[in-house]
Amino acid sequence: MSLPRIAVDAMGGDEGVRVMIEGAALARRRHDRFKFLLVGEETRIAQALENHPNLKAASEILHAPDVVSGDEKPTQALRRAKTTSMGLAIDAVKRGQAGVAVSAGNTGALMAMAKLALRTMPGIDRPALAALLPTLGEHDLVMLDLGANTECDTRNLIQFAIMGAAYARIVHGLDAPSVRLLNIGSEETKGTDNLRDAASALKAAAEQLAFSFDGFIEADKISRGNVDVVVTDGFSGNIALKAMEGAARFVADLLRRSFSSSLRSKFGFLISKPATELLKHHLDPNNHNGAVFLGLNGLVVKSHGGASALGVAHAVAVAARLLEENLTERIAADLTRVGAEAFRSSGRNTKAQPQAAGAEQEVSGEGA
Amino acid sequence: MSLPRIAVDAMGGDEGVRVMIEGAALARRRHDRFKFLLVGEETRIAQALENHPNLKAASEILHAPDVVSGDEKPTQALRRAKTTSMGLAIDAVKRGQAGVAVSAGNTGALMAMAKLALRTMPGIDRPALAALLPTLGEHDLVMLDLGANTECDTRNLIQFAIMGAAYARIVHGLDAPSVRLLNIGSEETKGTDNLRDAASALKAAAEQLAFSFDGFIEADKISRGNVDVVVTDGFSGNIALKAMEGAARFVADLLRRSFSSSLRSKFGFLISKPATELLKHHLDPNNHNGAVFLGLNGLVVKSHGGASALGVAHAVAVAARLLEENLTERIAADLTRVGAEAFRSSGRNTKAQPQAAGAEQEVSGEGA
Numbered sequence: 001m002s003l004p005r006i007a008v009d010a011m012g013g014d015e016g017v018r019v020m021i022e023g024a025a026l027a028r029r030r031h032d033r034f035k036f037l038l039v040g041e042e043t044r045i046a047q048a049l050e051n052h053p054n055l056k057a058a059s060e061i062l063h064a065p066d067v068v069s070g071d072e073k074p075t076q077a078l079r080r081a082k083t084t085s086m087g088l089a090i091d092a093v094k095r096g097q098a099g100v101a102v103s104a105g106n107t108g109a110l111m112a113m114a115k116l117a118l119r120t121m122p123g124i125d126r127p128a129l130a131a132l133l134p135t136l137g138e139h140d141l142v143m144l145d146l147g148a149n150t151e152c153d154t155r156n157l158i159q160f161a162i163m164g165a166a167y168a169r170i171v172h173g174l175d176a177p178s179v180r181l182l183n184i185g186s187e188e189t190k191g192t193d194n195l196r197d198a199a200s201a202l203k204a205a206a207e208q209l210a211f212s213f214d215g216f217i218e219a220d221k222i223s224r225g226n227v228d229v230v231v232t233d234g235f236s237g238n239i240a241l242k243a244m245e246g247a248a249r250f251v252a253d254l255l256r257r258s259f260s261s262s263l264r265s266k267f268g269f270l271i272s273k274p275a276t277e278l279l280k281h282h283l284d285p286n287n288h289n290g291a292v293f294l295g296l297n298g299l300v301v302k303s304h305g306g307a308s309a310l311g312v313a314h315a316v317a318v319a320a321r322l323l324e325e326n327l328t329e330r331i332a333a334d335l336t337r338v339g340a341e342a343f344r345s346s347g348r349n350t351k352a353q354p355q356a357a358g359a360e361q362e363v364s365g366e367g368a
Numbered sequence: 369m370s371l372p373r374i375a376v377d378a379m380g381g382d383e384g385v386r387v388m389i390e391g392a393a394l395a396r397r398r399h400d401r402f403k404f405l406l407v408g409e410e411t412r413i414a415q416a417l418e419n420h421p422n423l424k425a426a427s428e429i430l431h432a433p434d435v436v437s438g439d440e441k442p443t444q445a446l447r448r449a450k451t452t453s454m455g456l457a458i459d460a461v462k463r464g465q466a467g468v469a470v471s472a473g474n475t476g477a478l479m480a481m482a483k484l485a486l487r488t489m490p491g492i493d494r495p496a497l498a499a500l501l502p503t504l505g506e507h508d509l510v511m512l513d514l515g516a517n518t519e520c521d522t523r524n525l526i527q528f529a530i531m532g533a534a535y536a537r538i539v540h541g542l543d544a545p546s547v548r549l550l551n552i553g554s555e556e557t558k559g560t561d562n563l564r565d566a567a568s569a570l571k572a573a574a575e576q577l578a579f580s581f582d583g584f585i586e587a588d589k590i591s592r593g594n595v596d597v598v599v600t601d602g603f604s605g606n607i608a609l610k611a612m613e614g615a616a617r618f619v620a621d622l623l624r625r626s627f628s629s630s631l632r633s634k635f636g637f638l639i640s641k642p643a644t645e646l647l648k649h650h651l652d653p654n655n656h657n658g659a660v661f662l663g664l665n666g667l668v669v670k671s672h673g674g675a676s677a678l679g680v681a682h683a684v685a686v687a688a689r690l691l692e693e694n695l696t697e698r699i700a701a702d703l704t705r706v707g708a709e710a711f712r713s714s715g716r717n718t719k720a721q722p723q724a725a726g727a728e729q730e731v732s733g734e735g736a
Binding site for chain 2: 071192235240246
């Protein structure tokens with residue numbers, strides 16, 4: 001059975017058309033049931049497709065005269081939703097011309113456009129960017145928000161927990177995932193008011209929510225494999241994710257340096273190459289690329305701006321998998337089942353912290 | 369020439385007296401000019417000293433009947449400044465009975481007690497916890513705040529930049545250190561209002577401040593070696609630091625696992641042991657233990673709560689080095705020279721975000 005089409009914003013990302021098309025071609029080579037709607041400047045896409053006849057045969061081009069730039073404010077980008085490759089890729093999902101949109105562009109703009117076009121699910125005030133991260137345990141962990149919402153209030157955090165747990169139930173088949181809030185200490189007195197309030201609310205409602213809320217987790221414990229969902233605001237989540245990526249690369253660089261510091265080490269390095277290759281595969285962020293916006297009435301996947309073609313292919317594969325698994329419908333059903341609506345913000349008079357001023361601020365994060 | 373005494377809070381830290389005394393003994397074995405004031409429960413310290421005659425000969429015990437616990441609120445701890453080992457260690461610095469205090473206890477309480485007893489320097493509203501972190505470059509980088517101030521306003525960030533630059537000038541002999549603010553993107557539009565305001569102010573004042581303000585830095589670039597000072601609020605700083613520590617440990621664990629996955633790899637691992645030992649040494653947080661509170665009229669060093677005896681010894685060595693280098697006087701002189709006073713908060717009517725409510729919140733972070 002063939003899948004609904006995957007809309008690819010061919011213009012986003014640091015490298016632009018070439019890498020996006022190469023990534024889509026790579027994904028298509030692995031999974032021949034994928035079909036694509038390639039959105040962007042028609043002539044450039046057609047040119048890039050000449051090198052990938054296999055992809056060309058499975059693709060339609062949707063011309064977009066305009067591009068959202070990396071440093072553009074989301075409010076500016078919103079005005080050009082009907083002309084930009086990002087806006088039109090999302091619009092294709094809204095109209096049912098594609099089942100999912102993949103973009104490597106400006107995260108804040110992507111979030112704003114996706115939210116406006118697709119709207120949030122009942123019970124959800126703001127969508128969150130979620131990714132699967134490697135652990136030492138049996139399966140990856142779900143972490144959110146990774147940069148879509150720079151500042152979050154108590155209710156946002158609670159809703160992220162509910163969505164993250166639903167995601168973990170679906171992708172890992174867990175009955176009652178273990179959920180924790182990222183904080184700077186594990187004691188109840190630690191952190192901001194928002195974090196402590198969210199922890200109290202989640203503790204009180206845990207039974208109803210069909211997951212195990214296990215309190216706070218510190219950033220050095222994220223990858224140990226004993227938690228299924230880590231919830232945080234987009235600022236901290238982005239800092240944590242990038243700090244982990246940077247540290248892994250730092251270690252790999254040190255390792256290379258120390259291995260080449262003596263002949264004996266060099267020999268050892270050669271002999272243990274299969275092991276270090278495995279390590280490299282495990283640590284390369286391209287192999288974990290592809291974060292999904294949870295809480296929207298439609299699928300949008302964010303590819304890292306700096307991802308290689310391999311990374312783009314991974315994000316496309318993530319998009320296809322979520323499409324196959326009917327993620328949107330299943331998350332919505334899960335939210336209804338646990339009564340997420342009850343946790344929805346009741347307007348501007350809530351006790352929680354005021355939102356940052358205006359949509360610009362809310363969505364100015366840079367993504368996973 | 370012998371140094372002023374080092375006051376050690378012997379009761380702080382996850383392991384308590386044994387590890388603190390063992391760490392001090394280790395430091396003393398390496399540097400025989402160190403002298404100590406060991407603060408805490410007299411009988412337990414005396415008992416622990418029996419195994420370390422070398423340290424015993426260089427130490428005096430100051431009895432403290434009480435201990436600050438790990439989950440105690442700073443405001444509670446403040447009331448017991450005159451009876452707790454932490455409070456009395458700081459008091460010894462205030463009275464000139466010691467040149468520096470080292471504690472592995474509750475960071476929030478340590479910050480509150482140190483601030484009350486020693487007061488902040490002219491031009492500084494709140495002290496910040498700073499540490500030297502390893503990089504791929506020629507020298508370590510200065511990062512602050514690492515957990516003393518959970519929420520920071522624009523002026524706090526500006527003051528941290530000024531203090532961090534002063535610290536880098538002193539420890540690395542740099543004329544104009546490169547200073548950056550930690551953010552979730554490098555573009556000027558990214559991040560919170562506080563971060564953008566701090567960046568504008570630092571850009572405007574950079575010449576006067578005798579450092580090079582080079583904008584924002586993302587968390588994956590911290591260790592690359594092309595920045596001397598990374599400035600952030602205590603929440604994000606703590607998240608970033610711990611995420612990096614956790615990722616480094618994750619990689620080391622993966623490496624061990626992959627090396628032992630085949631006989632060939634095992635052989636390679638044995639042969640390359642010197643290289644991996646070097647790596648282990650470079651990555652062990654114990655080898656980078658010891659963060660200093662910058663901005664106080666007196667030296668206080670925070671040892672990681674979970675540090676081993678080796679880690680404690682490292683923190684003691686950091687304390688001794690800062691003492692030898694007259695850090696307090698030199699930071700104060702540097703702040704005067706650059707006119708830091710002009711950046712001091714002019715009371716509650718500032719444009720900046722309000723502080724978190726009450727001292728409890730301000731200092732509830734858990735440290736490096």
